[in-house]
Amino acid sequence: MSSLRWEKKIAFVILAFATLIVVTKPLDASEYRISTIDTDRARLLTTKAKAAYEAIGQDVSFHFQPSKRSLLEVNSGKYDAELAQVQGVEDLFPNLEMVPEPIFEVSVSAVVRKSSDITSVSWDDLQTLTFATPFIKRLVENRTGGNSGITVQSPRDIVHMVSHERVDVGIMLTIDAIEYAALDNKVIVVSKLVEKRLLYHFVHQKHRELIPALTKALREINKKGLTAGVAF
Incomplete structure (x- = not known):
């Protein structure tokens, strides 16, 4: 009987120790x-x-x-x-x-002033235009052949820059272009996409x-x- 009691005590200690390990394991370990x-x-x-x-x-x-x-x-x-x-x-x-x-898949669009004669914009066109974009500078340079434009994180600010003639074009996600251009009656979204990107x-x-x-x-x-x- 004594041996059985000791076996139960040892089993209890092992179980308690195992439980302690589980409880003290960091919750965000994985x-x-x-x-x-x-x-x-x-x-x-x-x-x-x-x-x-x-x-x-x-x-x-x-x-x-x-x-x-x-x-x-x-x-x-x-x-x-x-x-x-x-x-x-x-x-x-x-x-x-x-x-x-x-x-995901996104599309990229251009925002221009309504008074502008710009009717379509491609990455190649941006070699000779001033523009602002939230996209990573070196990736933009790769697309345009070297012109990185002005990096501005806020699409709303980019539309403001276009509206106030600080740049010719704003390049951004189409969803942002549509949303923020609708708030400024001096600008429009060019109907032809700059591109679609995965x-x-x-x-x-x-x-x-x-x-x-x-x-x-x-x-x-x-x-x-x-x-x-x-x-x-």
């Missing part, structure tokens, strides 16, 4: 920290990324900051992933690795093992449509 630009559009897109990570059994948190800082800090390893960017940022930030299934999710290279699973998860989500469930 949480992936995703960084992104601080905009309303990006906040909407987090729902899709969250669904993809949940599909592979991972928890995530989102952190919002200026675009270039976001990329720099993901590249440095401070954060685990970049929510959504265009293909090509991995050339500028070599520690980022792209998940090959797109996470956006991709990027992980830091230390998490490259997640890429196949995330690709599969996003592909499954995208069966409902690339922009389904994201109310831009």
